[in-house]
Amino acid sequence: MRSVVPLPDHPELVITHSNAWSEYRVQNIRLWKKADSTAQTVVECFWADTIVCLGLSMLWPILSGRNACKAGLAVMVVLYAYSRCTRVLWESVVILHSLGLQLETQRGLPLVPLFTSRRFIPLTSLRDFVINEGLRGWSVHYYLAVMQQSSNGNVTIDVPFQNIMPRFPVLLEIYHGVHELLFDSPTSSISQTCNI
Template structure:
């Protein structure tokens, strides 16, 4: 395994991990501040002082209003929801490229200092993969670029799966991933049916 960071100055959250049989393009859920200060802006946060106060508030309410079922149930719901939100944060998203087999889009969720609790994977077989594109979309008043895998389904419909759909990295990261996927999946293999000239 060899890990490189092709954009270390402006996008150190992006890394390329080269394995013997596949390549992983990973974007972690943090970025550098755009003001040039070099500060890290975290997307996935660990426990803060508010989270540490929740057990104290919970124990206070529990001891005072033990007879009030509604208030205790509400408190348990608030504490449970807060714990779930902390443990279901997006830690990183990846595009794994298996030349001649297909691509896999992954989202890893969990608590920042632990292993991921939830991992969602979508595999797109090479025989169904039509193209891997950079597209643009509108989000409120902003134009955002995103990567998408265009593939056919079993009912001959065209389906689009968005890569990095939660983190939405900036264009230089998308361009690196796009070029890598195009090189490995479409241009590198002469026996593949979608080879381009």
């Protein structure tokens, strides 16, 4: 197994290849900044938590006699902890060479993944993998789309990387990799059923 970072200007993209699968992972660059050491990365990721803990320790003695204030503070702490534990760490497209695609999203604390959601798209229902564009306000955003067709003929679209929204050069690298591994290979059954 080898891991490659193909674009020097975009370190958030990590490509991993093995004999049976390939993964195109886009990390949340707001959480993962370039750091020289892991200790520096931990300090950068948890500085907001440190400030919140200090603020709570200062407010707790002031609010010790008021139960309603304590309850409100507890609700705010729970909501803050929930928002920290459900942040998107990375999203990936895993290509299982003879089976299909798997779209993954990892959520959790910056160095501790807690929740994983996966969506598998079988190769038999996969119709195309495209770069699409959408308008948001006055700007154009590019995104990847996986088109699949069910047995009754309905076409559905799944959007990988919908939380992170990587830039176009990263999308282009993933697009070319998926097409090379799934659509352009001579043993692929999908290249015979689709007009690409």
